[in-house]
Amino acid sequence: MNILSLFVLIPVLTCIGIVFTKNMKQTRLVSAIGMSIQLILAGLLVYLYLAERQAGNMAEMLFTYDALWFPTLNIHYTVGVDGISVAMIALTGIVVFAGIFASWKMEFLSREFFISLILLATGVFGFFISLDLFTMFLFYEIAVIPMYLLIGIWGSGPKEYSAMKLTLMLMGGSALLMVGLLGIYFYSAPDGGQLTWNLLEISKINIPIEMQRFLFPFTFIGFGILGALFPFHTWSPDGHASAPTAVSMLHAGVLMKLGGYGAFRVAIFLMPEAAQEQAWIFLILTSISVVYGAFGAIWQKDLKYINAYSSVSHCGLVLFAVLMMNQTAFNGAIIQMISHGLMTALFFALIGMIYGRTHTRMINEMGGLMKVMPFLGVVYVIAGLASLGLPGLSGFVAEMTIFFGAYQHTDTFHRILTIMATTSIVVTAVYILRVVGILLLGPIKNDHFLHLDDAKWYERLSTITLVVAIAAIGIAPLWLSDMINVSLAPIVNKISMAGFEFTSLF
Amino acid sequence: MDEVYLFVTKKILFNLVSRPVAWFDRHIVDGFMNLIARVIERSAYMIKGFQSGRIQQYGYVFVSGTIVLVIIFIYIW
Numbered sequence: 017m018n019i020l021s022l023f024v025l026i027p028v029l030t031c032i033g034i035v036f037t038k039n040m041k042q043t044r045l046v047s048a049i050g051m052s053i054q055l056i057l058a059g060l061l062v063y064l065y066l067a068e069r070q071a072g073n074m075a076e077m078l079f080t081y082d083a084l085w086f087p088t089l090n091i092h093y094t095v096g097v098d099g100i101s102v103a104m105i106a107l108t109g110i111v112v113f114a115g116i117f118a119s120w121k122m123e124f125l126s127r128e129f130f131i132s133l134i135l136l137a138t139g140v141f142g143f144f145i146s147l148d149l150f151t152m153f154l155f156y157e158i159a160v161i162p163m164y165l166l167i168g169i170w171g172s173g174p175k176e177y178s179a180m181k182l183t184l185m186l187m188g189g190s191a192l193l194m195v196g197l198l199g200i201y202f203y204s205a206p207d208g209g210q211l212t213w214n215l216l217e218i219s220k221i222n223i224p225i226e227m228q229r230f231l232f233p234f235t236f237i238g239f240g241i242l243g244a245l246f247p248f249h250t251w252s253p254d255g256h257a258s259a260p261t262a263v264s265m266l267h268a269g270v271l272m273k274l275g276g277y278g279a280f281r282v283a284i285f286l287m288p289e290a291a292q293e294q295a296w297i298f299l300i301l302t303s304i305s306v307v308y309g310a311f312g313a314i315w316q317k318d319l320k321y322i323n324a325y326s327s328v329s330h331c332g333l334v335l336f337a338v339l340m341m342n343q344t345a346f347n348g349a350i351i352q353m354i355s356h357g358l359m360t361a362l363f364f365a366l367i368g369m370i371y372g373r374t375h376t377r378m379i380n381e382m383g384g385l386m387k388v389m390p391f392l393g394v395v396y397v398i399a400g401l402a403s404l405g406l407p408g409l410s411g412f413v414a415e416m417t418i419f420f421g422a423y424q425h426t427d428t429f430h431r432i433l434t435i436m437a438t439t440s441i442v443v444t445a446v447y448i449l450r451v452v453g454i455l456l457l458g459p460i461k462n463d464h465f466l467h468l469d470d471a472k473w474y475e476r477l478s479t480i481t482l483v484v485a486i487a488a489i490g491i492a493p494l495w496l497s498d499m500i501n502v503s504l505a506p507i508v509n510k511i512s513m514a515g516f517e518f519t520s521l522f
Numbered sequence: 523m524d525e526v527y528l529f530v531t532k533k534i535l536f537n538l539v540s541r542p543v544a545w546f547d548r549h550i551v552d553g554f555m556n557l558i559a560r561v562i563e564r565s566a567y568m569i570k571g572f573q574s575g576r577i578q579q580y581g582y583v584f585v586s587g588t589i590v591l592v593i594i595f596i597y598i599w
Contacts, residue, residue: 316544
């Protein structure tokens with residue numbers, strides 16, 4: 017059996033296993049076992065991938081497998097990974113694992129909750145391994161739909177409103193995306209041969225420029241909505257604020273990355289000429305996202321809203337880097353996706369844990385929590401420092417690489433946008449340090465807080481896993497950026513044929 | 523120096539930039555998204571009466587539609 021298919025099979029088997037459990041303890045045990053296997057498998061995949069490359073296998077995609085499943089439209093189940101998708105799979109494995117332990121005390125309809133959560137993970141894993149555009153889209157939908165139930169049933173606050181808003185907006189994105197993908201399919205054989213959904217085969221041909229001009233915005237905005245592209249980001253604050261802890265973690269940590277990954281892997285890779293022509297429009301929008309999200313976060317009072325706006329800013333940076341279209345910026349975009357995925361998952365996990373104790377998420381009602389829950393407090397500070405880009409943690413590596421890449425464009429337009437985006441670093445520091453100051457330091461505002469306890473073992477396991485990953489990328493970033501760089505070469509070549517001058521620092 | 527710092531952060535960054543951005547996002551950007559939802563809801567409400575289940579009404583629409591089409595085909599086409 018192909019190792020990649022296991023990434024879809026194990027979550028499905030875990031879901032089936034959960035159906036037969038009798039109580040919450042059994043349910044969470046089965047989920048934890050399933051997702052631990054998945055995490056180990058992700059680690060093994062990284063190892064096998066690096067070993068293959070070490071052995072000199074320079075194929076564009078490794079561990080490929082292909083099976084035809086709908087002959088009429090030539091739809092295949094084609095899987096394969098390169099360094100970029102391996103990195104994204106490893107991220108997903110870590111976040112899902114941490115998410116299971118962050119929902120350890122989920123008592124209400126626990127079986128249904130864990131099934132929906134793992135189903136969502138199945139969609140994400142499937143998306144990252146797919147090379148067939150239709151199968152990729154199918155997994156994308158599998159990932160989006162359980163979100164509605166997860167927020168609508170297990171959420172808090174105006175959960176029905178938020179669930180509906182999030183789902184409808186993402187579905188709107190899917191509709192645009194479907195138009196884009198169908199267009200790509202129907203122009204996948206300009207010489208009159210067999211039409212194909214296969215990403216690699218399509219990358220070898222040139223879609224006519226007139227069609228690219230029409231299809232690129234559909235595809236890019238379709239993915240961009242999931243990547244919180246301004247002004248289609250408004251599902252994000254409400255959705256994240258209402259979602260239960262593990263769902264916020266998965267959504268901001270992994271699902272939003274589907275947007276960035278898709279925009280890069282499908283929209284820009286397959287339609288580079290149109291991307292080159294239209295990049296300026298989207299660059300302006302993403303630069304707005306970056307700065308606007310950061311300023312929006314300052315004024316928020318609810319911890320989850322702060323983090324949701326911060327995600328808009330950080331995910332904006334991913335799309336911003338993707339549109340800069342050079343190797344260094346691409347590399348930065350991928351590292352930023354991973355860095356932000358880990359960091360925001362950690363933030364949402366901590367917010368869930370703090371809320372579970374204080375029963376409020378309003379920062380002005382809290383204070384001095386470092387004294388009563390030192391472990392959670394310290395981890396919150398670490399997450400904050402990673403978010404504001406402190407050297408030694410993952411955020412610094414990602415943002416530096418992006419700004420290096422962006423600054424390689426020598427024209428005034430790109431320079432101005434780069435400088436604009438860079439200011440977000442300062443604004444991020446403002447809202448992160450302000451929250452840390454109000455929330456963790458100073459006097460304890462409520463006597464009830466004096467009786468609160470610190471993190472339990474499962475909460476420590478969840479947060480430590482994420483902290484270790486953040487620190488690992490921060491301290492030793494080169495193994496990751498090398499792994500990504502090798503796989504960027506074919507993509508950069510394809511785009512350079514579209515008339516680009518490429519420069520790279522690595 | 524402290525006063526300058528406080529003026530820049532509190533007065534300019536927080537009150538003059540961040541606050542309007544947060545307001546703009548909630549009321550204008552998000553408000554526009556909610557407006558789209560409301561327009562769809564209203565139009566669904568307006569046209570739901572067309573499906574009344576009354577056969578006579580369907581009959582009138584059917585016959586008048588046919589007449590309009592016949593007129594179009596004979597005199598205008």
